[in-house]
Amino acid sequence: xxxxDVLPAELDSAIAFDDKxxxxxxxxxxxxxxxxxxxxxxRAALAETLATGRVCYWSxxxxxxxxxxxxxxxSQQLVELRIDCDGDTLLLKVDQTGVACHTGRRSCFxxxxxxxxxxxxxxxxxxxxxxxxxxx
Amino acid sequence: xxxxDVLPAELDSAIAFDDKxxxxxxxxxxxxxxxxxxxxxxRAALAETLATGRVCYWSxxxxxxxxxxxxxxxSQQLVELRIDCDGDTLLLKVDQTGVACHTGRRSCFxxxxxxxxxxxxxxxxxxxxxxxxxxx
Numbered sequence: 001x002x003x004x005d006v007l008p009a010e011l012d013s014a015i016a017f018d019d020k021x022x023x024x025x026x027x028x029x030x031x032x033x034x035x036x037x038x039x040x041x042x043r044a045a046l047a048e049t050l051a052t053g054r055v056c057y058w059s060x061x062x063x064x065x066x067x068x069x070x071x072x073x074x075s076q077q078l079v080e081l082r083i084d085c086d087g088d089t090l091l092l093k094v095d096q097t098g099v100a101c102h103t104g105r106r107s108c109f110x111x112x113x114x115x116x117x118x119x120x121x122x123x124x125x126x127x128x129x130x131x132x133x134x135x136x
Numbered sequence: 137x138x139x140x141d142v143l144p145a146e147l148d149s150a151i152a153f154d155d156k157x158x159x160x161x162x163x164x165x166x167x168x169x170x171x172x173x174x175x176x177x178x179r180a181a182l183a184e185t186l187a188t189g190r191v192c193y194w195s196x197x198x199x200x201x202x203x204x205x206x207x208x209x210x211s212q213q214l215v216e217l218r219i220d221c222d223g224d225t226l227l228l229k230v231d232q233t234g235v236a237c238h239t240g241r242r243s244c245f246x247x248x249x250x251x252x253x254x255x256x257x258x259x260x261x262x263x264x265x266x267x268x269x270x271x272x
Contacts, residue, residue, distance in 0.1 A: 026171065038160065050249075082257075083249070108220040108221045109220050110221070111221075112218050113186075118150060
């Protein structure tokens with residue numbers, strides 16, 4: 001464990017990281033209660049988040065730290081960290097700048113099952129091309 | 137896949153079950169926005185949930201379907217199913233009867249990090265012994 005991975009001792013012992021050293025982290029807008037996204041953290045991502053106040057995840061697809069908003073500008077400020085009863089899920093109460101979803105929607109949970117079909121229930125608020133410069 | 141595991145086709149193809157056939161499912165009180173818990177579903181659990189309207193998870197520790205509230209009476213009625221942008225997380229908007237947490241608290245996320253320590257920020261509303269009959 002490097003010095004940048006240090007967590008408060010009580011928190012560290014309370015978190016049940018999985019066999020890949022990861023824990024799911026749910027981001028919720030702190031005031032509205034809106035559920036924004038779920039991603040994963042390792043110890044380093046959580047330590048950085050606590051040190052900076054800006055949410056950093058672990059990107060499983062890219063295999064590296066993912067500072068939310070580093071490309072898109074749509075960052076998340078941590079307001080409060082919660083942990084669940086068995087320590088295997090984190091809840092991040094955050095203040096989301098702009099949109100959380102890479103599709104330009106406020107939340108990643110924009111599809112609802114209605115009458116057996118998936119319906120998009122949130123508008124695109126930002127052009128993904130403007131967020132990432134390449135439409136990707 | 138048995139007949140009880142059938143999901144609406146569009147939903148089934150949208151969900152990215154992990155290598156254990158599971159997907160994380162976040163339960164949120166539909167009206168207040170309160171985040172209640174996170175658990176896991178396999179295809180059978182989700183199919184049963186959609187068929188009955190009562191939330192059923194897959195218990196990883198017990199290795200079987202877990203009909204939320206079957207012992208405690210603290211069940212969850214599904215109000216709306218959401219799925220995130222990459223299909224690897226579900227959001228269940230539910231109506232929670234009583235408390236979601238086995239500790240007798242409304243939500244499993246009752247511990248907050250404050251000044252480097254974990255603080256309990258929600259009261260015990262139900263005696264766990266009264267929920268499970270044995271205090272467990």
